Amino acid sequence: MTLVLIVLLVALVFEYINGFHDTAMGFSHGTNDAQKTMGIIALSLMAATAARTLDRLPAWLDFLHTPEPAAGQSLEIATWIKVVCALTMAAGTAAGGWRIIKTLGHKMVRLHPVHGFAAETTAATVLFTAAHFGMPVSTTHAITTSIMGVACAKRANTLKLSVVERIIWAWVLTIPASGLTGYLLVRLSRLTGWIE
Numbered sequence: 001m002t003l004v005l006i007v008l009l010v011a012l013v014f015e016y017i018n019g020f021h022d023t024a025m026g027f028s029h030g031t032n033d034a035q036k037t038m039g040i041i042a043l044s045l046m047a048a049t050a051a052r053t054l055d056r057l058p059a060w061l062d063f064l065h066t067p068e069p070a071a072g073q074s075l076e077i078a079t080w081i082k083v084v085c086a087l088t089m090a091a092g093t094a095a096g097g098w099r100i101i102k103t104l105g106h107k108m109v110r111l112h113p114v115h116g117f118a119a120e121t122t123a124a125t126v127l128f129t130a131a132h133f134g135m136p137v138s139t140t141h142a143i144t145t146s147i148m149g150v151a152c153a154k155r156a157n158t159l160k161l162s163v164v165e166r167i168i169w170a171w172v173l174t175i176p177a178s179g180l181t182g183y184l185l186v187r188l189s190r191l192t193g194w195i196e
Helices: 002-050 059-064 079-108 113-132 139-154 161-192
Strands: none
Touching (some): 002 059, 079 139
16 A cells, blocks of 8 residues: 555656656757757858848848858847747647657657656756757657657567657658758749749
8 A cells, every 4th residue: 555655646746847847848949949940040041141042032021131240250040030930839849749749658658757757857958968069959859769768767668669660760761851852942943933
């Protein structure tokens, strides 16, 4: 009976403190993935401004012009880029986050509050450390591998390898699929005359 009470107490405590590390995970997600997106948008706009690609745009799109910073100065990210990235990340998380949580927390391995705490604390620590040193790291990769580690610590056979295999294939295919999409968009833009 005492063991059951201890298990219930531990579950209650970890369910209560999950809110704190959920917040840390959300903040680290923003400091990492949103920062990468903002940097790519700002760099693209700066390159397009330098190449004078944006000169043919209508006057109401002048806010897209992003001049190169002076020597020794860092590029100041425009507020509209920050807002758009924050809204996009929030919308993406709201729209597809439940599927990711369901896959990682139920299909790949069954997690309990203590396991979620261990996985999210590990992932948030990795992401905060990476952000501190300016290294771009995928939030999805960090949390997924943290959950895999927790599952292996529980018992290696609790990890559903078929789900892990699908996740790894998705990671591997993302890079060439993104490259192909970028290539096709540039070709389409050239055909329509938007870029030379």
